[in-house]
Amino acid sequence: MSRPCVVLLPGLLCDAAVWRAQTAALDFADCVVPSYGAAASIDEMARGVLASVAAPRFSLAGHSMGGRVALAIARMAPERVERLALLDSGMEAIAAGEAGVQERDKRLALLHKARHSGMRAMGEQWARGMVHPDRLDTPLFGEVLDMVARFTPELFAAQIEALLNRPDAAPVLQNLHCPLLLACGRQDNWSPLSRHERMQQLCPGAQLVIIEDSGHMSTMEQPAQVSRVLAAWLGR
Structure with missing residues (x-):
């Protein structure tokens, strides 16, 4: 019997390290963690992933920005996606009006800091909102900073x-024809539970799982919990 293929998509400023525990735990599958390279749109990232994965069909999980890439893949090539999982992610385009302006300004301020002070210094500021408060300045927080520091300001x-030009993916959820898992850290303030509940409303058959005692970086903060959830999603 052939081994299943599982494509694990990283989020903003994340690489294979964000899925390291799950890649080890899902040892019954061939796990692929793509890189987006210098792609500057969600659709370009999705096309790159589709071109890089040899398996004709695969299970697809995306964390954070990776969830948005996963939704673009499900729109472009639904025949290749056996099942979909979105972790600590979202579906909305950038908000109109002042809220959108504020998001743009905050992201560009972080980019300015990265260019002038370095990626790790920027990460020290940015990542503080990404993890459970109890994990600030711990070895795990250091791992997140190490990951951020592997990127350049140009890739950032x-x-x-x-992200600023991300598409509205609500229609993808409304027309999804494969099983959907939604998972979210209980203390994720960046992509909160309420956002995942709205996604579930658009796809009523979706399963929603809360990752306890976790912020936004659930795959690293609670690796065993997330690995168990994904194994069950894969039918193991």
Whole structure:
């Protein structure tokens, strides 16, 4: 019997390290963690992933920005996606009016800091809102900073451009024809539970799981919980 293929998509300023525990735990599957390179749009990231994965069909999980890439893949090539999981993610385009202006300004301020003070210094500021408060300045927080520091300001700028111009993915959820898992850290203030509940309303058959004692970086903060949830999603 052939091994299933599982594609694990990282979020903003994340690489394979964000899925390290799950890649090890899901040892019954061939796990692929793509890189987006210098892609500067969600659709360009999605096309790159589709071109890089050899398996004709696969299970697809996306964390944070990776969830938005996963939704674009489900729109572009639904025949290739066996099941979909979105972790600590979202579906909305950038908000209109002042809220959108504020998001743009905050992201560009972080980019300015990255260009003038370095990626790790920027990460010290940015990542403080990404994890459960109890994990600030712990070894795990250091791992997050190490991951951020592996990126350059140029790649950060490309990913910011992609997020500021992200498409509204609500229609994808409304027309989804594969099983959907939604998972969210209980203390995720960046992509809160309420956002995942709205996504579930658009896809009523979706399963919603709360990852306890976790902020936005659930795959690293609660690796065993997330791995169990994904194994069950894969039918193991």
